[in-house]
Amino acid sequence: MTSQSELFRTPGPSLPDGARLRTVATVHGLITFTLARSRRRSIGFVIGSEGLRVTAPYWVSLKQIDEAVLEKAEWIQKKLDFWRQRNETADQAQQSWLACTQLPYLGTTISIDIDAGARQARFDGDHFAPQVQDTLWLALPAEASAAQRRAAAAHWLQTQAQQYFDLRIHVLANNAGLQFQAWRLSRARARWGSCNSSGSIRLNWRLIHFTPDIIDYVIAHELAHLKQMNHSERFWQQVGMILPGYEAAMQKLKTTDMSALPALQA
Structure with a gap:
């Protein structure tokens, strides 16, 4: 069965320099996100129309990043669902404007x-x-x-x-x-x-x-x-x-x- 997060728009093929796609399995379904590294001091989460973007310090391990995503999985999934519905509404509006x-x-x-x-x-x-x-x-x-x-x-x-x-x-x-x-x-x-x-x-x-x-x-x-x-x-x-x-x-x-x-x- 396809999870709701798999239905959500994943980041496009053109990723920022140094960024990568990563997927974590949670009790709320698979969560795919763009992972980028920076000099910031903590792990940051940004959710928008293109999905989840995680920015983490260079010294933080992938395991720690996955654990942070798991910890916030319920909140992340709610935000992803919100943006998925918003994207679907925007797509429907786009189609309606192409007709009467x-x-x-x-x-x-x-x-x-x-x-x-x-x-x-x-x-x-x-x-x-x-x-x-x-x-x-x-x-x-x-x-x-x-x-x-x-x-x-x-x-x-x-x-x-x-x-x-x-x-x-x-x-x-x-x-x-x-x-x-x-x-x-x-x-x-x-x-x-x-x-x-x-x-x-x-x-x-x-x-x-x-x-x-x-x-x-x-x-x-x-x-x-x-x-x-x-x-x-x-x-x-x-x-x-x-x-x-x-x-x-x-x-x-x-x-x-x-x-x-x-x-x-x-």
């Missing part, structure tokens, strides 16, 4: 396809009121790679985010009698928005995946910081003044993991 795929846009799932004869991307629905049957046509050759398709889709989404967020931030600010210095799109990996003391606001472009109520909540949240640079009771009162009934959208956003969003190039 779908994306969440303003809370609706739209289709993505190719129009090899077009000069620019086009959307066959209402840009700010999409329906499930709508399609985004990317102006790419039929043989375009998955990376090209992802990049083209991301560019279109960012363009829509720029236009839609600009509309909504001005509407909400004007209704609340607030003035901000400037705003721009953000590509942050862990924040939906920000506002600094000078009144400059940043909004994560990936909010364009979500429903309008969530987008409005994030905008209202950042606008409220123009009055309260904190999260005090007064701050939340300010959010409520800008966007009454914001609580439902806030709760929905709290349950969203950024890593669950489509893998697009930003």
